[in-house]
Amino acid sequence: MARGIGAPKGTYDVLPEQQPLRRWIESRAADVFQRYGYGRLDTPVFEDSGLFVRGVGESTDIVRKEMYTFEDLGGRSLTLRPEGTASAARAYVEHGMHTLPQPVKLWYHWPMFRYESPQSGRYRQHYQFGIEAFGSESAYLDAEVIGVLQAFYQEIGLEGLELRLNSMGCRECRPVYTEKLRSFLQRSDATFCSECRIRTEMNPLRVFDCKVPTCKTSLAQAPRLTDFLCEDCAEHYEKVAEGLRMQGIIFFEDHTLVRGMDYYTRTTFEFQSDVLGAQSGIGGGGRYDYLVESIGGKPTSGVGFGTGVERIVLALEAIRDDLPQVTGPCAYVVAMDDRCRHAAFQLAHELRTAGIAIDLDHVERSVKGQMKQAGRSGADYALILGPDELAANSVTLKKLRSGEENVVNRNQVAENLVCGGEGRA
Numbered sequence: 001m002a003r004g005i006g007a008p009k010g011t012y013d014v015l016p017e018q019q020p021l022r023r024w025i026e027s028r029a030a031d032v033f034q035r036y037g038y039g040r041l042d043t044p045v046f047e048d049s050g051l052f053v054r055g056v057g058e059s060t061d062i063v064r065k066e067m068y069t070f071e072d073l074g075g076r077s078l079t080l081r082p083e084g085t086a087s088a089a090r091a092y093v094e095h096g097m098h099t100l101p102q103p104v105k106l107w108y109h110w111p112m113f114r115y116e117s118p119q120s121g122r123y124r125q126h127y128q129f130g131i132e133a134f135g136s137e138s139a140y141l142d143a144e145v146i147g148v149l150q151a152f153y154q155e156i157g158l159e160g161l162e163l164r165l166n167s168m169g170c171r172e173c174r175p176v177y178t179e180k181l182r183s184f185l186q187r188s189d190a191t192f193c194s195e196c197r198i199r200t201e202m203n204p205l206r207v208f209d210c211k212v213p214t215c216k217t218s219l220a221q222a223p224r225l226t227d228f229l230c231e232d233c234a235e236h237y238e239k240v241a242e243g244l245r246m247q248g249i250i251f252f253e254d255h256t257l258v259r260g261m262d263y264y265t266r267t268t269f270e271f272q273s274d275v276l277g278a279q280s281g282i283g284g285g286g287r288y289d290y291l292v293e294s295i296g297g298k299p300t301s302g303v304g305f306g307t308g309v310e311r312i313v314l315a316l317e318a319i320r321d322d323l324p325q326v327t328g329p330c331a332y333v334v335a336m337d338d339r340c341r342h343a344a345f346q347l348a349h350e351l352r353t354a355g356i357a358i359d360l361d362h363v364e365r366s367v368k369g370q371m372k373q374a375g376r377s378g379a380d381y382a383l384i385l386g387p388d389e390l391a392a393n394s395v396t397l398k399k400l401r402s403g404e405e406n407v408v409n410r411n412q413v414a415e416n417l418v419c420g421g422e423g424r425a
């Protein structure tokens with residue numbers, strides 16, 4: 001037998017029974033983001049490739065190894081969106097949002113595409129929530145952004161998280177540190193992998209992205225970026241920490257936290273969950289004061305985060321057993337014989353029009369088969385239509401959990417249905 005075509009490697013289908021949890025997470029995210037004044041943004045799923053090369057950085061693994069880039073029929077190089085911040089920045093510039101009251105605060109829920117090795121909670125097509133705030137250098141805005149993400153995690157009952165915090169410095173102080181780090185890496189060349197040696201020459205900060213255990217061990221002796229911050233960056237970092245403490249947010253300083261994009265400046269942060277194993281990061285972000293300028297806009301500060309939906313789902317399923325599930329219809333219409341199927345279809349239509357979730361048989365099951373299917377569907381009621389009911393213009397309502405039956409007038413069915421579950425009458 002010929003093998004069927006499956007989903008591409010590193011992608012997955014979200015089945016109907018998995019949808020309630022996804023929709024619930026999205027609704028909670030929207031509530032939290034709106035509470036903090038963020039408005040939803042949607043952008044095309046692909047962009048000009050130059051946006052990511054210039055914005056994310058040529059030395060990053062994303063641009064060097066992971067982008068899905070193609071040439072369209074017009075000869076333009078396009079790339080499926082690998083991350084959200086550059087696209088949001090492009091929209092900010094293109095639509096003249098700098099003329100609006102600042103900061104402009106945006107949120108999104110988008111699919112992202114990266115060609116990387118699939119593993120638990122990490123896919124080549126994955127989904128992210130993110131927020132971006134453009135137009136303010138305030139350290140308290142950084143603290144607010146971190147607070148938004150913590151508030152979202154708390155809203156969905158995601159506990160046991162650890163917040164890591166660092167500063168990447170700015171154009172004034174980072175070059176000094178970069179050269180100190182490069183000198184350290186070159187002196188310790190033999191203890192690092194071949195990929196880290198390439199990163200040492202292209203952008204030494206990218207060495208902190210390495211997951212090779214021996215490289216991570218060697219980096220423990222590396223100079224700390226926070227020891228080289230200029231006065232302004234050091235003051236900014238302290239104010240971010242103060243803003244976090246004001247919100248009651250506990251954090252740990254991590255000088256190796258550089259995130260995966262070149263556009264970060266000053267604040268970087270990441271929430272980690274121990275239930276996710278070695279790949280513990282569940283969401284994070286930071287400040288990017290030069291990104292808008294790098295893609296052709298006026299110099300504009302920015303700060304934001306991204307958090308992967310798949311990682312959130314994994315973490316929630318590991319710690320909670322009360323997550324949203326698929327609910328059945330309010331009622332299942334059962335036709336006693338073929339003559340009653342017309343009336344059953346009409347009744348289902350009327351009740352659905354009234355806003356009630358209804359299902360019925362479409363494969364000509366026997367009455368016994370229809371009753372079994374009514375139970376399997378999770379319906380609260382079976383609405384039985386037989387010759388006696390048609391003659392009396394009535395319907396028999398049977399509560400499937402208790403077996404209790406009640407005959408009601410055909411025109412009073414809706415008002416006699418008392419159903420539980422989200423989305424029912």
